[in-house]
Amino acid sequence: MSSDTNRWEIGSLRLAPARRRADTRMRLIFSAAAVATLAISILIIYTLVKDAWGFFIDVPKGDLWNIGWFPRRGIFDIKTLILGTLMVTGIAMLIAVPLGLGVAIYLSEFAAPRVRRVLKPIIEVLAGIPSVVLGYFAISFINPNIITALVGGSNKAFNVAAAGVAVGILTIPIIASVSEDALRAVPMALREASYGLGARRVSTTFRVVFPAAISGIVAALILGISRAIGETMVVAIAAGAVGGGLFSTDPFQPGQTMTAAMAALGFGSDQVAGSGLAFQSLFFIGFLLFVITLVLNMIGDRLVRKVREEY
Amino acid sequence: MSIATPDRFGAQSAASLTERLTGARRDVRGRIVEWILLSALGLSLLILVALVVNLVDRAWPVLDGRLGDFLSSGLDASNAAEAGVWQAIRGTLTLAIIVAIVAFPLGIACAIYLEEYAGQSRIARLIRINVRNLAGVPSIVYGILGLTIFVKFAGGLTGGRTVIAGGLTLATLVLPVVIITASEALRAVPQSIREGALGVGATKWEAVRSHVLPSAAPGILTGTVLALSRAAGEAAPLLLVGGITGLLRTGNQSIWQQITEGGFTSMPVAIFSYARQTGADFQAVTGAASLILLVLVIIINGLAIWLRNRFESRW
């Protein structure tokens, strides 16, 4: 073959231009798509910061710390929203942490593989329930049947507790799946070592496996909290629809979270025209929400990666 | 030698040794803990059952009496007996189509860049972190983005508060889901497949198109299906970009009007609107709409999970 000396010129090692062009073109397209995702983040931050700053400059500072959240009347009490958010998230965690961790530990350490294969997808279905459906579940079932039974009827039809429970249900699958991954990432050898010393399953699980997976479990909790803080529709339906703007520490009264307040600015009662302080307040809360969830997600993400690197 | 004898651990006689060796059966503490864990699982499943039973129960007047009518009637906020969801179903389908057209190619292209081209470059790492963070941004924040960019800034192209702006907003929202799942699917394709193709003189793109993408297709498909189900269930961002909530009858526009003039709705937005009406008959309407959406989403998710499990262990 190599007797044909004409073949061995540098030009013969050049690719057909059409194929080279196609390759370059696709590469450009793919990189452009990837860069577009960066553009999304930049746009989010830009839009939020621009109007949030405008709002912060314009708003009389006294109105940021007043009696409640009534944007159309120019009352922008941030602590009402933060309190509402904290209460909903807190109640949600009361539900989601024990249930989510229980599910994770059971599936990872106790369930037979066959049981696990059946149950895991069902828990994943829970993750897919649209939040409006859970919001409706909160007003049609959780509130009348559970909250009322709990406090004997002193609860309002729309209240923070019912919304919190529903948000908790929404958070169970996240906590369950992230912490299950963390538990299962613990090497079998560690469990065997523990059994080899005569430990029982329960002590192995809680003294050996659980501590080994702790950063992943913390990550699960953080990601769960972030998800709960970001949940909008459940609260908009079940807690903040009527009179949620008043500052109240009673979980059985209506309340307003940051997210639901934002939704309310976009429709119905609080719908505001395209300009003015009330409209800009949307961006201000949006910015706070973005920063809070971003920080939580980054910490959670870091911890999840740590688990992967360790094993 | 005390090490060899069991005495150190308190087994004095053969009887007590036997007792200790068979003690697992009476490990009370272990049993209790296992039961607690199992009940956490049971309770979670029970919630799912309660949710479905409650929905069916509430929705029964509608399901029993006028399901067909309900599916084909328009939105109505004044008369529950004539309220229906067909525009909402149509809206959700339109939104899903826009999401599929915009988010799938973009997301898959980004995943291909990250997995096949970028390697560990700094920009690639930045994009990866960025995508993971975008996945955690609350959906309502995407509503703000949609309002500012798709409704206002690009209002000339999208027509303002139209179904197109809504679809683009949802597409942005699910993009990280598509990218993350597609990346995982691509990563699962063994390196040897790429080497095999490059080794006989394929360009990168030829290797990706002919071998890597087909091998990753089931996983990518799973991700896109999951993204669709996420989009089908979202309401919050749509409230900010013009989903119709107030006077529901204004949501009766034709698809063409929805595209040019706005006034669109979707299943979750309609459910939200119905949930805000008072009275038992609207409760039934909300319940029925919720049940329909839930069934839809569970079917889509089930499909995705089935796809994933089916093709999980190919390598």
Add this chain to the structure above:
Amino acid sequence: MPELASALTPLRSSENSRKVNMTEAAETDQVPVFRTRGLAVYYGDFRAVRDVNLDVRGQEITAFIGPSGCGKSTVLRCFDRMNDLIPSARVEGSVEYHGINLYDKAVDAVEVRRRVGMVFQKPNPFPKSIYDNLAFGPRLNGIKKKNELDEIVESSLKRAALWDEVKDRLKASAMGLSGGQQQRLCIARCIAVEPDVILMDEPCSALDPIATARIEDLMQEIKRDFTIIIVTHNMQQAARVSDRTAFFTTEVNNESDRRTGVLVEFDLTQKMFSRPSDERTEAYVTGRFG
């Protein structure tokens, strides 16, 4: 004809000016298929192999032997620029292919790989039909007609001694073949694009002895048409199949505790295994080493 000058330029002054056995230097009038001078490959800061000076001749089988980690695969992957795919990898020195600088800007790695095929350690058929595995390469090069493709598939399979075993199930998935058959399929897949060189990186290490023997026979048959370079850990295999052998080993660096691969000796296989000139080679081939 490519410039003789570059072939005769003095060796890059190496840290230890070991005399590399230049196989019959008088024969340099015939341009070798590959010629490396002062070849060194880095993975990031780590120098995996250095000072490789080697002439690979056409229509011969060249074997690379040496202990694990001495850079055999690394050097092999320079010949079809597979190292381009590893972002941290960097090549220094020159690699000439028929007198053409392989790392010249004008040279396209994709076209190089068409001419310099590679067979990997683990058989890697595409998860497609046997036919599609074979037809993939030719299709890339613009062969679309069914009868032409059929002919290429058949002749490649025949040359890879696989035709009789698979001719009735060309449409069946290649994943259903045995390990040895898969490896011969990968060789056939290489042959189908009519390469000039076939690189094989431990092609038999995942196979049983019978399958190994078949691949070795196959190599003897196809060496008339192709230049073959094979990396192997099996010294008997190197002795059996190759015409020339290159022995690599690792040396401790002074500056770091990581080991860098070097080419110790390169000569006719017969000589390498009977009276090597370097004592490290002798230690290795007689099993006193690593």
